[in-house]
Amino acid sequence: MPPTVDRDANAALRARFDEVHARYTHLRENVGELQRQLAGLEVSLASPDGTVTVVVGARGQLLRLKLHERAYGAHRPDRLAELITQTTRKAEQAAAEATAELVARAVPGETGVPELLRGGDLGALLRRHDDTMGYQEA
Template identity: 45%
Template sequence: MTETADRVANQALRNDLEDVYGRYEELRSGVDELQRSIATMRVSAASPDGAVHATVNADGDLIGLRLDQHACREWNVDTLARVIVETVQHASAGKHRQVEHLVTTHRPPDEAAAA
């Protein structure tokens, strides 16, 4: 009788281990996907008038800047500098929101429900 009970207990442990390993594989796959998404992330923002466009990567580094001819001709350098900085900051804030969204959507179902 104890031999049968041991077999049942062992099978239950094997089943539990398979479940845990399956969840681990799902989490690992999700983390890999999250890392790929963040690594390729690009976030752009434009100034309110559209004269300045800035693009940042996941690290917040400025990787693209486009200036309208109007901005270069009509604005003084201080105004242009201020608008560029504000637009880059706006893109960086958008990057933070996107990273937060990605992390939230990649949480395991149990953890996402608790948040």
């Protein structure tokens, strides 16, 4: 007996494949531009009193630190160190958000990658894909 063919199921599967392939192609075509944008991303942030300015890169790495000449007179050394640290942390958070925004333009939101960059929760990303795939732990 010849096997039956479900033409509607095949057509739906083909349409889904075409959609996934188009998204992948779009990502591959734009990954070079995304990498250039991320490599050039700099976030500059000043402390509330303007005595400390930090510039960080896309991964939050400190690129430059500028101390206003009045920083030394306005703050004790331990307070100045704390102000540098606080300002750097805020700049790191801003850089993470800017990075996530750039990635969200290139990577489809339903992949969970932009949220991973924002929150750093790999478990949430995996649970999202598990739900999509119907995976359950044994």
